[in-house]
Structure formats: structure tokens, C-alpha cells
Amino acid sequence: MVEKMDSLQHDVLIVGAGGAGLRAAIAVARDHPGTSVGLISKVYPMRSHTVSAEGGAAAVISASDSLDDHAYDTIAGSDWLADQDAVEVLVENAPDEMLQLEHWGCPWSRDADGHVSVRPFGGMKLERTWYAADKTGFHLLHTLFQTALKFDAIIRYDEWFVTSLIVADGRCQGVVAIDIRTGEMLSIGAKSVVLCTGGGGRVYPFTTNGNIKTGDGMALAYRAGVPLKDMEFVQYHPTGLPGTGILITEAARGEGGVLLNNEGRRYLQDYGLGQPLDLKDPDHPRKQTMELGPRDRLSQAFIKEREAGRTFEGADGDYVELDIRHLGEREIDRKIPMVRELAVRYVGIDPVHDPIPVRTVVHYMMGGIDTDIQGATSLPGLFAAGECACVSVNGANRLGSNSLTEILVFGARAAVAAADHARRVSPPSNQLLENSAGSEQSRLETTLLRKDATYETTFGIRSDLQDALEEGAGIFRDKTTLERACSKITSLKERYENLVLTDTSRTFNTELVTALELGAMLDIGEAIAHSALARTESRGSHQRTDHPDRDDPGFLKHSLAYRSEGNPTIDYKNVTITRWPPGERVYGGE
Amino acid sequence: MGVSDRTVLEVYRYLPENQTEPTFQTYEIDSQDNWVVLDALNHIKAEIDSTLSFRWSCRMGVCGSCGMMVNGEPKLTCETFIRDYDTMTVRIEPLNHFPVIRDLVINMDDFMEKLPTVSPWLIPDQDKPLDEGEYLQTPGQVARYKRFSMCINCMLCYSACPVYGLDSSFTGPAALALAERYNLDSRDHGRKERAATVTAHEGIWECTYVGECTQVCPKDVDPAGAIQMLKLSYALDWAKSVVMPKRGRS
Amino acid sequence: MTRELTKPLPRNWWLKKAAYFRFMMRELTSVAVLAYTLLIVWTLGSAANSGGFSTLYAFLSTSLSVSLHVVILALALYHTGTWIALTPKVMVLWRDDERVDPDFIAGVTGISFLMITGATIWLVLM
Numbered sequence: 012m013v014e015k016m017d018s019l020q021h022d023v024l025i026v027g028a029g030g031a032g033l034r035a036a037i038a039v040a041r042d043h044p045g046t047s048v049g050l051i052s053k054v055y056p057m058r059s060h061t062v063s064a065e066g067g068a069a070a071v072i073s074a075s076d077s078l079d080d081h082a083y084d085t086i087a088g089s090d091w092l093a094d095q096d097a098v099e100v101l102v103e104n105a106p107d108e109m110l111q112l113e114h115w116g117c118p119w120s121r122d123a124d125g126h127v128s129v130r131p132f133g134g135m136k137l138e139r140t141w142y143a144a145d146k147t148g149f150h151l152l153h154t155l156f157q158t159a160l161k162f163d164a165i166i167r168y169d170e171w172f173v174t175s176l177i178v179a180d181g182r183c184q185g186v187v188a189i190d191i192r193t194g195e196m197l198s199i200g201a202k203s204v205v206l207c208t209g210g211g212g213r214v215y216p217f218t219t220n221g222n223i224k225t226g227d228g229m230a231l232a233y234r235a236g237v238p239l240k241d242m243e244f245v246q247y248h249p250t251g252l253p254g255t256g257i258l259i260t261e262a263a264r265g266e267g268g269v270l271l272n273n274e275g276r277r278y279l280q281d282y283g284l285g286q287p288l289d290l291k292d293p294d295h296p297r298k299q300t301m302e303l304g305p306r307d308r309l310s311q312a313f314i315k316e317r318e319a320g321r322t323f324e325g326a327d328g329d330y331v332e333l334d335i336r337h338l339g340e341r342e343i344d345r346k347i348p349m350v351r352e353l354a355v356r357y358v359g360i361d362p363v364h365d366p367i368p369v370r371t372v373v374h375y376m377m378g379g380i381d382t383d384i385q386g387a388t389s390l391p392g393l394f395a396a397g398e399c400a401c402v403s404v405n406g407a408n409r410l411g412s413n414s415l416t417e418i419l420v421f422g423a424r425a426a427v428a429a430a431d432h433a434r435r436v437s438p439p440s441n442q443l444l445e446n447s448a449g450s451e452q453s454r455l456e457t458t459l460l461r462k463d464a465t466y467e468t469t470f471g472i473r474s475d476l477q478d479a480l481e482e483g484a485g486i487f488r489d490k491t492t493l494e495r496a497c498s499k500i501t502s503l504k505e506r507y508e509n510l511v512l513t514d515t516s517r518t519f520n521t522e523l524v525t526a527l528e529l530g531a532m533l534d535i536g537e538a539i540a541h542s543a544l545a546r547t548e549s550r551g552s553h554q555r556t557d558h559p560d561r562d563d564p565g566f567l568k569h570s571l572a573y574r575s576e577g578n579p580t581i582d583y584k585n586v587t588i589t590r591w592p593p594g595e596r597v598y599g600g601e
Numbered sequence: 602m603g604v605s606d607r608t609v610l611e612v613y614r615y616l617p618e619n620q621t622e623p624t625f626q627t628y629e630i631d632s633q634d635n636w637v638v639l640d641a642l643n644h645i646k647a648e649i650d651s652t653l654s655f656r657w658s659c660r661m662g663v664c665g666s667c668g669m670m671v672n673g674e675p676k677l678t679c680e681t682f683i684r685d686y687d688t689m690t691v692r693i694e695p696l697n698h699f700p701v702i703r704d705l706v707i708n709m710d711d712f713m714e715k716l717p718t719v720s721p722w723l724i725p726d727q728d729k730p731l732d733e734g735e736y737l738q739t740p741g742q743v744a745r746y747k748r749f750s751m752c753i754n755c756m757l758c759y760s761a762c763p764v765y766g767l768d769s770s771f772t773g774p775a776a777l778a779l780a781e782r783y784n785l786d787s788r789d790h791g792r793k794e795r796a797a798t799v800t801a802h803e804g805i806w807e808c809t810y811v812g813e814c815t816q817v818c819p820k821d822v823d824p825a826g827a828i829q830m831l832k833l834s835y836a837l838d839w840a841k842s843v844v845m846p847k848r849g850r851s
Numbered sequence: 852m853t854r855e856l857t858k859p860l861p862r863n864w865w866l867k868k869a870a871y872f873r874f875m876m877r878e879l880t881s882v883a884v885l886a887y888t889l890l891i892v893w894t895l896g897s898a899a900n901s902g903g904f905s906t907l908y909a910f911l912s913t914s915l916s917v918s919l920h921v922v923i924l925a926l927a928l929y930h931t932g933t934w935i936a937l938t939p940k941v942m943v944l945w946r947d948d949e950r951v952d953p954d955f956i957a958g959v960t961g962i963s964f965l966m967i968t969g970a971t972i973w974l975v976l977m
């Protein structure tokens with residue numbers, strides 16, 4: 012735990028202790044001895060949402076596979092919006108990162124001969140997804156957390172909430188944070204800051220994301236003038252449990268599970284995803300076809316089925332069925348035990364005997380803080396990695412199991428760049444740190460914590476924001492829905508100004524945390540809606556019914572949302588193409 | 602599903618700025634048939650009383666933050682359905698045996714400080730370079746330690762353990778289970794290194810085998826079993842060192 | 852600074868939960884078994900010293916002594932039961948990657964116990 016000092020200072024300060032943040036911290040502590048590392052997280056590290064990842068992490072390991080294949084699948088999956096140099100970095104470093112975790116003790120599932128097992132995943136041509144049953148993220152996070160405990164150089168600030176970046180002389184020099192337990196507001200100085208704050212799925216009402224995924228880091232960077240890239244690309248996962256939005260992993264389909272509509276038909280065959288094989292066919296499930304198509308296409312198919320009246324109606328919304336019964340109890344318990352555990356517990360269905368009801372659910376943000384291939388942002392001293400960043404390896408649609416790989420590869424990489432940067436600059440002055448904490452404290456006291464009548468409630472604004480995005484910027488969107496979402500968000504931001512908290516105490520004030528998170532959610536919601544409105548084409552997860560085709564001449568570009576007075580400014584920058592010229596995305600084996 | 606039911610929640614409240622003693626506050630709510638206790642708390646927080654404080658995140662039983670006493674039993678509130686209680690009133694308190702920071706939020710510094718003392722990381726014989734590939738490990742070898750690697754650090758076991766309640770210097774179930782997790786891993790050779798903390802007075806020998814930790818564990822980790830296995834293996838190590846003082850296991 | 856609330860375990864904590872109570876009983880039975888062992892050693896010792904086993908035999912056949920022994924037997928059996936239940940915790944056996952069913956191990960231990968006890972009784976009665 013942290014000893015309170017007059018001024019807290021580190022060479023490298025990492026915000027976020029999920030997979031990306033912990034990997035970054037270990038990279039600095041192990042490979043740059045003598046560098047002091049601060050690691051801040053609004054929850055204890057092992058509560059970070061990496062813990063919930065189920066299916067696995069992609070890295071080429073088998074002799075029949077190749078780095079180029081992994082790169083190509085990722086790029087085609089991204090609808091050619093990924094930067095190809097970044098994808099090459101991802102696939103080249105992936106195997107070593109996975110091995111490194113193995114050497115740190117990660118309990119990867121194994122083949123009988125003792126080698127690590129790999130499983131097929133959506134949009135991947137070959138089996139290359141490493142897994143630890145279906146609690147991959149849990150094991151990955153705990154392995155990293157426990158390994159990080161080895162390093163005394165890592166100073167943790169558990170349950171500290173970062174409220175702003177300290178920017179002076181044109182560079183980032185630390186953060187201001189609240190110690191949630193005491194309510195104290197303090198500056199933590201740093202020569203380099205690395206944001207590893209994860210995604211923001213909570214801006215939508217129905218999501219696989221935990222309570223803490225509110226896009227805080229994206230908003231911190233955005234407010235400091237760094238653009239948010241490709242925010243219009245929001246991934247819906249095709250298989251969430253109705254009601255809770257709890258994820259049923261893609262591994263269920265990787266192991267052979269199939270999707271059925273209310274006529275019992277494997278409806279994906281009607282959406283250009285190939286022909287179904289018999290369940291007993293040794294080639295089932297065939298890679299990159301049917302249930303192993305990419306997520307954007309599967310989620311879009313669900314909406315079309317619903318429009319055609321071929322989904323089931325349930326108390327918690329319409330659904331289709333995911334059938335894994337043919338795998339048998341033994342395989343289910345060995346390979347995907349958590350699927351069974353979750354289905355039994357939360358929808359009262361044992362998948363050994365009955366199909367699981369599933370529906371589309373917001374899952375992942377392809378967009379995020381614009382960084383270069385080293386993880387550096389346009390603000391000197393500020394770096395970002397993990398789901399909050401956009402390098403970009405995911406483009407318009409992320410392939411399942413690439414994200415866990417990304418957080419490791421780019422977490423480590425950004426840390427190295429940050430440590431290098433730290434060696435070249437001087438530490439912030441005590442004066443700067445003192446002033447920053449002081450002015451942030453008074454900002455809160457005159458806004459959220461002012462003693463005033465309550466006009467608006469955090470929870471009211473939050474659910475209105477979530478509805479505005481779901482209705483306006485869902486799986487299919489058009490100009491009208493997006494314009495409506497944009498103007499709703501503008502008015503919600505005005506309402507946020509009138510927000511006053513009921514809870515003004517200092518000790519563990521969760522209402523304050525929620526309100527601060529809501530501020531971030533409004534910022535990224537705004538960036539999502541405006542970026543989506545400006546992109547008048549359809550690509551990957553961004554489907555405009557009024558512009559149904561991909562438009563490479565106009566939009567083979569990353570969008571960049573800059574914060575400004577009023578609406579954000581949307582700019583563009585080119586996609587890096589190295590070896591794979593844009594082509595047609597073909598799934599279905601043709 | 603979707604049926605609503607009148608439920609009374611009796612919730613432990615404590616705000617150190619205004620109180621010296623805790624109080625219980627009663628909330629009457631319409632709870633849905635498919636609600637877990639955490640849903641009810643979130644409903645209260647959003648609709649009735651935004652000052653109620655508690656921790657949660659994943660709401661799928663894997664992050665370990667939402668442990669509380671529900672009708673006197675330690676539970677993960679995101680996995681505990683209200684419909685499973687036939688009493689009209691459900692009583693929610695912070696986990697036993699921990700200092701309370703506020704309302705349902707406990708202080709778990711003690712565990713966070715103990716964790717590193719059992720060296721819960723892989724200690725190989727010698728460091729193997731990455732380009733030599735993975736350590737081979739058969740599914741059977743994984744199975745040997747897998748169960749003890751499933752701990753989500755939810756602290757339910759600590760709040761069920763009277764030994765910890767009486768003497769908080771006890772290393773405790775989850776931390777010791779992690780020590781055994783690594784001891785049993787075929788890649789690990791750190792058993793000796795872990796001996797100092799594990800076999801110290803506050804370690805395994807403090808355990809009198811009440812066994813409640815295993816009963817309440819939501820992830821089926823069986824910390825009580827892990828501790829008994831540790832006792833046996835370190836006792837054997839000790840016996841060997843007495844019989845054959847020179848050789849000693851590495 | 853925040854003042855955290857700590858509430859020490861009440862003295863009667865072991866009455867608050869059936870499982871705690873059973874645990875206390877287990878601990879108490881071990882005390883009873885120990886006390887009985889000491890008692891036997893002492894009575895045998897003093898009987899041997901004074902050279903008179905006949906008083907001891909006379910005492911042993913009183914109804915007081917018989918009921919005392921029934922109680923002690925019950926306590927010893929309870930304690931033994933808890934040990935049998937504990938064996939699979941310490942003895943974790945594997946058949947490849949399948950764990951041998953703990954109930955099976957406890958069952959085998961229990962049956963072995965019964966057999967050894969039976970054999971002992973048989974030897975004594977012979």
C-alpha cells in the first residue's frame with residue numbers, strides 16, 4: 012500500500028491494472044531496473060475486467076500455421092481498416108507473449124503430449140487460440156497480478172480513481188486522482204503516463220462489460236486534446252444471455268456449437284456465410300464459415316432474422332438458440348465448463364440437455380485513444396495500450412481472441428516506449444503537482460459536490476445516454492437515428508452540468524465515482540455518435556442503412572474525433588497498408 | 602421470469618463521518634424473480650438511496666468484488682438469487698472478520714499484504730529462455746493444481762473462518778491455497794522457498810480444520826483441503842530431513 | 852482520516868452456526884478421548900502397583916462404568932468419523948487426469964477401520 016508523501020512521483024505511471032496495465036508494469040520493472048513504476052487502478056487489479064474474458068488469446072504456434080495467415084485473417088476481419096504495420100507487430104510478438112505467460116505459470120489447457128492446446132475461433136483460418144478452459148482472461152489476469160507481486164519496484168495505488176491528466180509545457184506530467192477510501196485528492200507526478208484503462212461498453216444499456224468499463228481513460232486523453240480514433244466501430248457479440256448480457260463465449264461455437272432460429276434452421280447459411288456441415292461431419296465446425304464467421308456479420312444476421320420474425324420472443328427480449336448438446340457432457344465440462352455454469356445459473360438452462368437462449372450484446376470498442384505503433388499519443392509523455400487504445404489492429408471489426416493478445420503485446424511495448432521517454436525528461440515540479448490537485452479539488456467542489464438542491468440524478472442521465480446510443484448508434488444506424496443520438500447527447504451534457512450528488516461524504520463515495528464515470532461516458536458517447544454520423548459508408552461493425560456499401564476511395568481512413576467547444580471535430584488519417592491491398596471479405600469457404 | 606415480489610432488504614449502514622455504531626436500514630422493493638441480491642442493491646442505489654455503498658463489477662461471479670453476508674452466510678451477491686430465500690426479509694451485512702470502511706465495503710489490506718508472503722508466482726528450477734518453447738505439462742499435471750488456481754480472492758473463506766476471526770495474523774485459506782497451487786505445479790520448484798511463511802506459526806499449523814472455508818467457497822477451490830495437503834507435505838519434508846539430514850528435498 | 856469498524860468475535864461464536872458447533876464438538880471429543888486414555892493408564896498403573904485387579908474388575912461391571920464407557924465409545928466413534936471424512940482431503944489420488952472420488956477414499960478408509968476394529972475385537976475375544 013502507498014505511504015502518503017508530500018508529493019508522489021514515478022518515472023512511469025500506469026493507469027489501469029488489467030491485462031494491459033499489469034503487463035506494462037512488469038515490462039518496466041523487469042527490463043528497466045531502477046525505474047520507479049506506479050500502478051493505479053480504480054479497483055483491485057484482480058477485479059479488472061480482463062478477468063471476465065473466456066475464450067482465449069490468439070498466437071501462431073502450430074507448424075501448419077503462419078504469421079502471414081494470422082495477419083491476413085486479422086486484416087480481412089477488420090474490413091481493411093487495421094493498420095497493417097501494427098498487425099504485423101501484433102502477430103510477430105504474439106507467440107512470445109503467450110510463452111512468457113506460460114513461463115509465469117498460466118495454466119493453459121494442454122494436449123495429451125504436454126504441448127499447449129489451441130482451438131478454432133471466429134474469422135480465423137486455423138486453430139490458433141490459446142486457452143485455459145473457458146476462463147482464459149481470469150487465469151491470464153491472475154498470473155500477471157501474482158507475477159507482478161514479485162517486483163518491489165511496482166508501487167500500487169489500489170482503488171484510486173484518476174480524474175484528470177496533468178498537462179504542462181506541452182507534455183503530460185502525471186495525473187490527479189482520488190483515493191476512494193479516504194476521498195483525498197492527490198497529484199501523482201510522472202515523466203511518462205501510460206493509459207491502460209480498458210473499454211467503455213457501459214455506454215450501452217445491454218453489454219457484456221462489467222460496471223467499471225466506462226471509458227475513463229479515453230475521456231482523459233480526449234479532454235487533454237488527444238483524438239479518439241475510429242470510435243464509430245462498436246462490436247456486438249452475437250451470443251449474450253438475455254436479461255444480464257453475460258457472455259457465452261465464442262469458444263462454444265469454436266468447439267462446434269450452432270445457432271438456430273425459431274424454425275430450427277441454422278440461419279447463418281442465408282447470410283453468405285457458407286453452407287452448414289452435418290454436426291457429425293469431422294470437418295464441422297469449418298473455420299471461417301457459418302458459426303465461425305466474424306462477429307459483425309453474425310450480429311447483423313441476428314437483427315435481420317428478428318426483422319423477419321424468425322427469432323424467439325422472451326421476457327428479456329428476442330433471442331435465438333445456441334445448441335451445444337451434441338458435444339456431450341464430458342466435452343462441455345472439459346472445454347467450456349463456464350458456459351454450462353453460467354447458463355445453469357443465470358437462465359436456468361443446462362446446455363447438456365437444452366439449447367441456450369442468446370442474443371446480440373455490446374462487447375468491445377474497436378476505437379480508442381489514437382496511438383502510433385509504439386503506443387505513443389500525440390501528447391508527449393502520454394502513452395496508451397489495451398482496449399482503451401486504438402493502434403489500430405482491430406479496424407472495423409475485431410476478431411475474437413485478438414484482444415487478449417493485443418493487451419499483452421502493446422502493453423509491454425508502450426511500457427518500453429514510456430520508460431525510454433522517462434529517461435529523456437525531467438520530473439514535474441512540486442508546485443505543478445500541488446496546484447493541479449488543488450484546482451481539481453475545487454472543480455469538484457463547485458460542481459458535483461456543491462451543496463445545492465439536486466436537479467438531476469446520475470442514474471437518470473446514465474440510462475438516458477445508454478438508450479440514446481442503443482437507439483441511434485446500434486448495429487444498424489442511419490443519418491436520422493445518429494442525428495437524434497447526437498442531439499440527445501448534447502442535451503444530456505447540459506443536464507450533467509446540473510448534476511448534484513446526494514452523497515457528499517468523503518469515505519468510499521461510490522456515487523461520486525459513478526458520476527465521474529458518467530462524465531467520461533458522455534464524452535465517449537459523443538465521440539461515437541459524431542464519428543458514426545460522419546462516416547457515410549458501411550464497413551465492418553459500422554452499418555449505415557442509408558450508405559450500405561464500403562467506400563474505399565472516401566473512407567479507407569481512420570476517423571479522428573477531437574474535443575472542441577460544442578460538437579467534436581471529426582478529421583481523418585490514412586490507413587497503413589503494407590502487403591495486403593483492400594479486398595473482398597470472403598467467409599463461407601468459396 | 603419477470604414476476605415481481607415484495608421483498609424487504611435489511612441493510613447494514615455505517616458512515617464513519619457521522620456514526621460510531623452501525624445501523625440497519627430497511628428498504629422495501631419489488632424484486633423480480635430473476636434478480637440476484639446485487640440487482641436489488643443496484644436497484645436501491647439507482648432508485649431509492651444513492652448513498653448506499655458497496656463494491657461490484659463483473660456481475661458474473663468472476664471478479665470477486667461483491668462478497669457480503671446474506672442472512673448471516675458469506676455469499677457472492679451476484680450469484681445469489683433472492684428467490685432462494687423464503688424469508689420475507691433478507692439481511693445484508695459486510696463480510697465478517699474484516700474492518701468495515703463504510704456500509705458494505707470492507708478493508709482487505711490484510712489479505713493484500715499477506716498474499717506476496719506466500720510467493721504466489723512460479724519459481725522454476727532455472728529460467729528457461731522463451732525460444733526454447735513452453736514447459737511441457739500433461740493435462741493430468743494441470744489437473745493436479747487446477748482446482749487451487751480457481752480462487753477469485755473474494756474473501757468469503759476468510760469471513761467463514763473462526764480462526765481468522767479470532768486471530769487475524771493467520772495467513773488464511775485463500776493465500777495458503779495459492780501456495781499449494783504453485784507447490785503442486787510440475788513447473789515449479791519453490792516449495793522450500795514457500796516453507797518459511799507457510800509453516801510459520803501463523804501459517805498452516807494455525808488451521809484447526811473447521812472446514813467452513815471450503816463450504817462457502819463459491820468457486821469450489823477447497824482451501825481446507827489445500828491446507829491439509831500442505832500440512833502433510835511439509836510434515837513429510839520435515840520427517841525426511843530428520844531421518845536423512847544431508848539430502849533434503851529441493 | 853476514516854475510522855474503520857472492527858467487531859471482535861463474540862465469546863459464544865461457536866454457538867452461532869451449526870458447523871462451528873460440530874467443530875467444537877469434534878475438538879471436545881478429542882479432549883474426552885485423551886482424558887479417558889489418561890484415566891486408563893492411571894487406573895491400570897495403580898491397580899498394578901497395589902496388586903489388586905479385582906476391585907477394578909468389580910468397578911468395571913457396575914452400571915455406572917458401563918454407561919460411562921458407552922458415552923466414551925460414542926465420542927470416540929464421532930471423532931473417528933471426522934478423521935475418516937478428512938482422509939480424502941489429505942490423500943488426493945489421481946488416475947491420469949481424473950481425481951479419485953473423495954467419497955470412495957473415505958469409504959475405503961471407513962471400511963478398513965471397521966475391518967481392523969473387527970479383527971481386534973475378534974483377537975481379544977479369542
Ligand SMILES: Cc1cc2nc3c(=O)[nH]c(=O)nc-3n(C[C@H](O)[C@H](O)[C@H](O)COP(=O)(O)OP(=O)(O)OC[C@H]3O[C@@H](n4cnc5c(N)ncnc54)[C@H](O)[C@@H]3O)c2cc1C
Pocket residue numbers: 026027028029030031032051052053054055056059060061062063064065066067068069147148171172173174207208209210219220221223224227228258260374375396397398399411412413414415416418
Ligand atoms: C465478457 C468478455 C469476454 C471476453 N473474452 C475475450 C476473449 O476470449 N479473447 C479476447 O481476446 N478478448 C476477450 N474480451 C476482450 C478483452 O477481455 C478486453 O478487451 C481486455 O481484457 C481489455 O484489457 P485492458 O487491460 O485493456 O482493460 P481492463 O482489463 O478492462 O482494465 C482496465 C483497468 O483500468 C482501470 N481504470 C479504468 N478507469 C480508471 C480510472 N479512472 N482511474 C483508475 N483506474 C482506472 C481499471 O481499474 C482496470 O484496472 C472479452 C471481453 C469481455 C467483456
Ligand code: SF4
Pocket residue numbers: 751752753754755756757758759774775778814817818819820821822823824
Ligand atoms: S478460496 Fe474460494 S472463498 Fe476463498 S477467496 Fe478464493 S474463491 Fe473466495
Ligand code: FES
Pocket residue numbers: 657658659660661662663664665666667668677678679680
Ligand atoms: S460482481 Fe464480480 S464476482 Fe460478483
